Amino acid sequence: MNRILIVLLAALYSQGVLAETHVIKEFLADPVEVVDEQGKLLREIARKDTPKQPVQVLQLNKELELVLVELAGQKVWLDTRDLRIDPPLNVTKLPCQLMPQSLAKDSNNKSTLGYGAGCNQ
Numbered sequence: 001m002n003r004i005l006i007v008l009l010a011a012l013y014s015q016g017v018l019a020e021t022h023v024i025k026e027f028l029a030d031p032v033e034v035v036d037e038q039g040k041l042l043r044e045i046a047r048k049d050t051p052k053q054p055v056q057v058l059q060l061n062k063e064l065e066l067v068l069v070e071l072a073g074q075k076v077w078l079d080t081r082d083l084r085i086d087p088p089l090n091v092t093k094l095p096c097q098l099m100p101q102s103l104a105k106d107s108n109n110k111s112t113l114g115y116g117a118g119c120n121q
Helices: 002-018
Strands: 023-027 032-035 041-045 055-061 066-071 074-079 083-086
Touching: none
Parallel strands: none
Antiparallel strands: 023 055, 023 083, 032 041, 032 074, 055 066, 066 074
């Protein structure tokens, strides 16, 4: 009985530890829109009145791209387009393309466009 309880508690604890926590690093819009859980505008907050320190995201609504945070003791929904969130919510991974081999007639252009440093090209 005790083993089952320990396993269940460990499973619950590990899910909380492994869950990715998001933090609002910066408020980008001025004013910042406060919305309801459906995304309808309730009010606006001036950017100067927003916290300067990082704010913990309490809940995430991926369908509507909203986050629930606590500001001034109240839980409010914010639109993610007004925020800089770390780690980013939507990261698109693009495959690296193979670079074509240079030919003699390409000697005027010594650069490549559109490839990031992570592609090792």
